[in-house]
Amino acid sequence: MTRGFPVLLAFVLSIGIGTLAFETDGFRVVTSAGARQLSIERAPQGVPDAQLVDQDGTPFTLADYKGRPVLIDFIYTRCPTICTALGDDFARLRQLMGGTRAHAAIDLLSISFDPTDNRAALRLYGDRFGAKAPRWRIAAAADQRARAALLHSFGVVVIPDGLGGFIHNDAVYVVDAQGRLARILDSDAPDRLLAAAVQVAAP
Amino acid sequence: MNARLLAAATGSWLVLWLPPIRHTLESDMVLHMAVQVPLLIMLGVLVAVVARDREPRWLADADWLGIPGIVAVVLGTSFWMLPRALDQAVSDPWADLIKFLSLPLLVGVPLGLSWRRMPPLGRAFIWANFIPKLGAIGGLYLGAPTRLCAYYRLDQQELAGWTLIAIAVALGMTWFFAAFVGWTPSCAKQSPRRSGGFLIAAVGGN
Structure with missing residues (x-):
């Protein structure tokens, strides 16, 4: 293990989980219909x-x-x-x-x-x-x-x-x-x- | 040899991107999930295997036991299993381009580089997680009363569910025999050169 390991792991985890959270509106929707429902509710x-x-x-x-x-x-x-x-x-x-x-x-x-x-x-x-x-x-x-x-x-x-x-x-x-x-x-x-x-x- | 393989990978990528082939593979949920996505990942694995010698030293050191790499693989594949992501890939060419770049480069390449660094028990752990997850997602698709993807019909969704379950059962059986009967699938053999499937051997071999 090198010092690069925690850095690389933290990088992969933050980018990966951040992207998943973005795509699911904070882990609330998995479908495009659900995402649209949520966005309309927030901003007509x-x-x-x-x-x-x-x-x-x-x-x-x-x-x-x-x-x-x-x-x-x-x-x-x-x-x-x-x-x-x-x-x-x-x-x-x-x-x-x-x-x-x-x-x-x-x-x-x-x-x-x-x-x-x-x-x-x-x-x-x-x-x-x-x-x-x-x-x-x-x-x-x-x-x-x-x-x-x-x-x-x-x-x-x-x-x-x-x-x-x-x-x-x-x-x-x-x-x-x-x-x-x-x-x-x-x-x-x-x-x-x-x-x-x-x-x-x-x- | 290496240059030729890289050219073959790039060429295959371009062929998959050709609109008639891309649209055909994306017109059906099963073809999209069980053919196009795995092919794109395999192209990345191929690139990793070819370019393995050129991997920067710091990356090889930082990817301790292949953990960061396999985490990238798990998160990347999870992303492209989201119904919303599949919808976007079908409806928006830019989202599709992101899929075409991220699956080989952010899933396939890490898989090809990190797998051989993982200890056998680590690989078994990944398989033991992956197989039930595949089956569970298949079951979700079968059980969903409504369509999950706006661009796919309910019958396609059911077929996709059955396909995922079939793949999970096939993989489960393979590993059952490997673990209890002692028969070793080619992708777990120690010398990848002698086994048949080049790509699978490259993923599994040391």
Whole structure:
């Protein structure tokens, strides 16, 4: 053993453990979704002013919601699994809402990332869950650039499922009254989701 | 000879970096974790074996019993097993370049240099830690109800879990026979030149 040994060992340990701590946000997260959840919670961020079109053909942007918190999920209408569960969650949320003023102030928005989802498809998906604009819009980005901006800004990753469909994040995104993405919630039991959303969106 | 091996290692590195090959190996979780990552580490081991004679004296002295080196190997491999790190490597070419540099240079080279300095019991300790860890991570992947990587499907994640468990079982069996039956795998033999796998021999041999 030389005097260099403790120096080299301390060097390797500090660099190695420091890098691991950095990558895991202090040993709290191991997934990219978890890291993003944490960073949004710490520092809410603005959302893009991308052009969207809802199931009635009405154009709008996220800026139009300013002053009203909105819960957003990302879907595609042909989706047989996650999106159906997300749709059920939002439908149940709709029922739970309307009680208090805080609940009534929250809007829902389902954004399709599938370029083949036309207005008829959006309307059909909305009808399945009883969604009515403007309180619950089923919308698609107006063009490819708006879609890319939305997915990038919300951190939604869409990959092919190998069967002609897609696999994607199933989180619920809370944009607060100031128009900032303030929280990313795990899609969960609707009552718990609502409680969390009310707390974040309309404190 | 040495120059040729170094050229071969550099050439292999460049081939692995070629976009079609890189994207193919990273398109699947199993190929990424069980093929690309080990290959990058092995390239580093190869470089260490070739350049062993040129290792600076102070490094050889400071790497007492190979401890700092093997710590670098354990921490480096742990880093690239994080789902977040794999996601970043897939989505960001710069993160991928960091992976392509750190796995050979900060994991492979220390492994190639430090392994022969470690006492046999130290090597056994590393194996005895590594094998259950591999199996446990495989079990985590199998048991996770949700996707851990944003860029990989759940079925790929399950297959990756089974692959890690299979590797752990294969390694465990090998070392079981080595320890209890007396059959010695080529990578534990004393003279690396006579054994088949050059790379493995280089890691394991004295």
